[in-house]
Amino acid sequence: MRTDLAPPQPTRLADYQPPAFSIDTVRLEFALDPAATRVKATLGMRRTEDGPLVLDGTRLKTLSVALDGRPLSDTDYALTDTTLTLTDMPAAFTLETVVELDPSSNTALEGLYLSGGRFCTQCEPEGFRTITWFLDRPDVLSRYTVRIEAGTAFPHLLSNGNKIGEGALDGGRHFAEWEDPFPKPAYLFALVAGELDVLESAFTTMSGREVALRIFVDLGMSPRAEYAMDALKRSMRWDETAYGREYDLDLFMIVAVRDFNFGAMENKGLNIFNSSLLLADPETATDADYERIESVVAHEYFHNWTGDRITCRDWFQLCLKEGFTVYRDQGFSADMRGHAVQRIKDVRLLRARQFPEDDGPLAHPVRPASYLKIDNFYTATIYEKGAELIGVLRALVGEDAFKRGCDLYFTRFDGQAVTMEDFVSCFAEVSGLDLSQHFRWYEQPGTPTLNIDAVYDEAKQELALTLTQAGRSGAGPLPVPVKLGLLDGDGQPQLFSLPGANAPVDEATITLTDASLQLTLTGVERLPVLSALRGFSAPVKLVIDEPQKDAFVRLAADPDLFNRWEAGQDLARDLILRRAAGTPDEVAEERYAEALGRSLADPTADHAFKAVSLSLPSENELAQAVRPVDPQALHDARDALRGRLAVHLGPDLRALHGELQDAGEFSADASAAGRRALRNAALELMVADGTADSTDRATLHLQAALNMTDAMGGLNALSLVGGSAFDDALTAFYEKWQGEPQVIDKWFSVQARSPAADTLGRVLGLTLHPAFDAKNPNRFRALVQGFSSGNPLRFHEPDGAGHRFLTDQILRADAYNPLTASRLIEPLGQWARYTPALAQSMKDQLARIAAHPGVSKNSFELASRALEDAPG
Numbered sequence: 003m004r005t006d007l008a009p010p011q012p013t014r015l016a017d018y019q020p021p022a023f024s025i026d027t028v029r030l031e032f033a034l035d036p037a038a039t040r041v042k043a044t045l046g047m048r049r050t051e052d053g054p055l056v057l058d059g060t061r062l063k064t065l066s067v068a069l070d071g072r073p074l075s076d077t078d079y080a081l082t083d084t085t086l087t088l089t090d091m092p093a094a095f096t097l098e099t100v101v102e103l104d105p106s107s108n109t110a111l112e113g114l115y116l117s118g119g120r121f122c123t124q125c126e127p128e129g130f131r132t133i134t135w136f137l138d139r140p141d142v143l144s145r146y147t148v149r150i151e152a153g154t155a156f157p158h159l160l161s162n163g164n165k166i167g168e169g170a171l172d173g174g175r176h177f178a179e180w181e182d183p184f185p186k187p188a189y190l191f192a193l194v195a196g197e198l199d200v201l202e203s204a205f206t207t208m209s210g211r212e213v214a215l216r217i218f219v220d221l222g223m224s225p226r227a228e229y230a231m232d233a234l235k236r237s238m239r240w241d242e243t244a245y246g247r248e249y250d251l252d253l254f255m256i257v258a259v260r261d262f263n264f265g266a267m268e269n270k271g272l273n274i275f276n277s278s279l280l281l282a283d284p285e286t287a288t289d290a291d292y293e294r295i296e297s298v299v300a301h302e303y304f305h306n307w308t309g310d311r312i313t314c315r316d317w318f319q320l321c322l323k324e325g326f327t328v329y330r331d332q333g334f335s336a337d338m339r340g341h342a343v344q345r346i347k348d349v350r351l352l353r354a355r356q357f358p359e360d361d362g363p364l365a366h367p368v369r370p371a372s373y374l375k376i377d378n379f380y381t382a383t384i385y386e387k388g389a390e391l392i393g394v395l396r397a398l399v400g401e402d403a404f405k406r407g408c409d410l411y412f413t414r415f416d417g418q419a420v421t422m423e424d425f426v427s428c429f430a431e432v433s434g435l436d437l438s439q440h441f442r443w444y445e446q447p448g449t450p451t452l453n454i455d456a457v458y459d460e461a462k463q464e465l466a467l468t469l470t471q472a473g474r475s476g477a478g479p480l481p482v483p484v485k486l487g488l489l490d491g492d493g494q495p496q497l498f499s500l501p502g503a504n505a506p507v508d509e510a511t512i513t514l515t516d517a518s519l520q521l522t523l524t525g526v527e528r529l530p531v532l533s534a535l536r537g538f539s540a541p542v543k544l545v546i547d548e549p550q551k552d553a554f555v556r557l558a559a560d561p562d563l564f565n566r567w568e569a570g571q572d573l574a575r576d577l578i579l580r581r582a583a584g585t586p587d588e589v590a591e592e593r594y595a596e597a598l599g600r601s602l603a604d605p606t607a608d609h610a611f612k613a614v615s616l617s618l619p620s621e622n623e624l625a626q627a628v629r630p631v632d633p634q635a636l637h638d639a640r641d642a643l644r645g646r647l648a649v650h651l652g653p654d655l656r657a658l659h660g661e662l663q664d665a666g667e668f669s670a671d672a673s674a675a676g677r678r679a680l681r682n683a684a685l686e687l688m689v690a691d692g693t694a695d696s697t698d699r700a701t702l703h704l705q706a707a708l709n710m711t712d713a714m715g716g717l718n719a720l721s722l723v724g725g726s727a728f729d730d731a732l733t734a735f736y737e738k739w740q741g742e743p744q745v746i747d748k749w750f751s752v753q754a755r756s757p758a759a760d761t762l763g764r765v766l767g768l769t770l771h772p773a774f775d776a777k778n779p780n781r782f783r784a785l786v787q788g789f790s791s792g793n794p795l796r797f798h799e800p801d802g803a804g805h806r807f808l809t810d811q812i813l814r815a816d817a818y819n820p821l822t823a824s825r826l827i828e829p830l831g832q833w834a835r836y837t838p839a840l841a842q843s844m845k846d847q848l849a850r851i852a853a854h855p856g857v858s859k860n861s862f863e864l865a866s867r868a869l870e871d872a873p874g
């Protein structure tokens with residue numbers, strides 16, 4: 003570790019001070035040039051507190067500074083690597099700075115950079131300070147005008163707001179001028195310049211205003227933006243009906259870029275997207291891609307209110323915009339694609355990514371109290387758990403108060419930068435409830451455990467329930483809404499009465515607020531099967547000591563589809579863990595296979611639901627359920643169960659695979675996607691029988707595919723089989739798709755995820771492939787993260803070679819793109835769960851990162867925190 007250096011100083015929530023100056027107006031003038039761009043900033047400022055003016059700036063070449071039109075000499079101010087300080091400022095003044103930047107050498111993809119020959123920006127969270135001197139913090143809100151000058155080789159010159167002027171200049175140059183009437187923090191600033199195709203459309207808002215919609219993409223790609231455009235209009239309409247939120251500018255633009263560190267960015271009026279989350283057509287995009295595009299387009303659009311109009315006071319409040327916006331995009335997707343399946347997918351993601359984080363050394367509260375690099379807190383905890391906590395809040399205050407609380411929030415805080423306290427106070431006010439206990443959810447890390455103990459008294463027809471919660475040591479109890487219902491042994495819903503209520507119900511939400519709660523349900527006529535935590539009503543780990551037969555009843559008949567799916571997952575996990583422990587329960591495995599067969603035949607269930615029911619818990623999910631984890635044993639046990647299911651269900655799977663073949667025109671809608679999902683899930687399970695016939699089917703499936711969903715379904719099935727069938731398919735696939743970057747990303751990733759014994763060697767070879775470009779985050783992640791997160795079996799090779807490979811890649815990328823590199827550290831932080839040799843190997847690699855000369859602050863913070871023991 004870097005014990006020789008002074009430890010970097012954390013930023014703490016407790017130290018928050020309001021800014022000493024406001025910046026009411028900002029005028030930016032860009033003279034764009036790939037290697038030498040000039041930025042002149044004219045800031046209209048006012049002093050609001052005593053003290054010096056300290057502006058933020060990183061890697062800026064400062065050419066001049068002027069105060070109220072008077073040039074300053076370099077003795078009038080103090081410059082460091084990251085600050086520009088001026089003292090004795092008047093009450094109101096204009097500060098003008100001119101700096102020079104080199105976008106062409108910006109490989110970190112933060113600030114102003116070039117992607118595919120175009121200028122673009124990424125300012126959240128602290129990229130604006132790499133563009134100009136500024137108070138780069140979200141509570142400084144300013145009105146922007148922006149003038150962009152560039153050569154005519156850059157025909158489109160875009161920024162936030164409305165275009166107020168454009169024209170030709172001498173010397174083959176031209177300009178455009180933009181004005182954004184809405185005050186905004188610097189992190190929402192954006193600029194794009196270059197040659198682009200545009201897809202245009204329009205939207206009429208609920209009050210009858212016309213909004214021009216433009217999506218800018220690579221030349222020739224505008225047909226591939228049609229789906230995103232459609233998703234955008236549906237998002238705009240949905241926000242009006244679901245939240246009463248109308249769009250506010252006359253123009254809304256989205257630009258797709260190839261090189262981007264994240265999914266997309268909500269810059270006011272000018273969203274910038276990773277092109278993989280925007281461009282789609284049936285030939286090159288899978289249904290999963292369509293689904294993500296729909297949800298990310300919605301997410302970024304919804305930020306216009308939850309993020310842009312109302313923003314965060316400081317970065318500790320990140321969940322204010324992210325948790326709420328994820329909650330909103332999940333609601334949108336549920337309305338578009340079906341509530342049960344959407345909930346299942348959201349919870350699966352939460353468990354796969356957030357639960358491990360919350361259970362390891364990188365755990366942090368949804369509202370953290372300190373950080374070294376705020377970049378490191380764009381996590382599953384802030385986003386996904388943050389969204390769950392909005393759902394908990396809604397359950398606590400009720401539907402009606404939730405709606406009124408949102409309305410109050412939008413009117414009271416419009417145009418402001420606020421805190422989580424401000425947000426929660428709106429719901430306390432409208433509901434009359436004291437929500438201070440709910441606030442603990444935001445301050446305590448860790449996933450609580452919820453135990454439910456149930457005792458039935460047949461004579462009295464009573465069910466005595468004891469609910470107990472346990473969090474980290476020292477953490478107080480949280481409010482946990484538990485939605486539950488009862489079935490009987492035949493799966494019929496049973497009525498029951500809550501204490502003090504006389505009308506019997508078939509479902510109720512009980513909120514546990516103390517460490518434990520006892521209550522007795524009355525009027526329970528038959529021996530009950532408990533269906534608890536329906537719809538995953540709180541982000542907890544549920545522990546119920548139920549007889550295995552109860553899980554079979556729930557799997558067959560729970561009217562709550564989330565819990566029906568969950569019952570199947572519980573059973574499968576249990577069966578796999580028994581196999582991994584060397585004590586398989588073959589009788590239960592047969593019963594499980596039969597139950598799955600019956601649910602596949604259920605004519606009332608939809609295809610998408612059956613598809614998610616067919617897939618077993620992933621190896622990463624299984625790793626959450628045991629300690630120490632032996633990845634090989636888990637993989638083998640899961641494979642063995644898949645094999646049995648494939649043999650048992652073979653005829654059903656083959657029948658489904660035949661029946662569900664797409665006919666006619668491609669449709670991206672949810673029901674067509676559900677059909678394809680089930681057919682591909684059937685194929686994926688089928689090949690586990692190990693027969694040549696199944697392999698041939700997968701090969702044919704791929705060859706006959708008319709869309710990328712089916713092509714990837716086939717290739718994925720073959721990756722599980724391996725051997726020459728997989729190799730031949732890969733060769734043909736590459737030949738066919740080498741001109742399509744988004745498809746080639748999939749080609750890299752499917753190889754990285756293969757369970758074959760030679761996968762690490764293959765992955766190493768692929769880092770030398772001509773199409774591998776480590777500087778493109780999509781390509782880099784497809785291969786490296788595909789391997790480290792998508793292939794636990796090969797990543798955890800017993801000799802540690804997988805861990806070393808990941809670390810080599812992280813350190814290589816850290817030198818030019820710390821943001822993307824450091825995000826790959828997380829799986830190494832899981833070391834405490836693994837067998838001693840693997841744990842040691844993971845710790846060695848973390849130590850190597852932390853001690854690496856010149857390591858970025860991002861990677862240093864994550865690697866050193868990941869080395870700490872997880873709090874108990």
Ligand code: TRP
Nearest residue numbers: 126127263264265266267268380
């Ligand atoms: N605010 C973006 C979103 O969630 C996330 C994001 C995009 C981001 N680019 C970033 C976060 C760069 C940190 C750094 O919609």
Ligand code: ZN
Nearest residue numbers: 301305324327
């Ligand atoms: Zn977001």
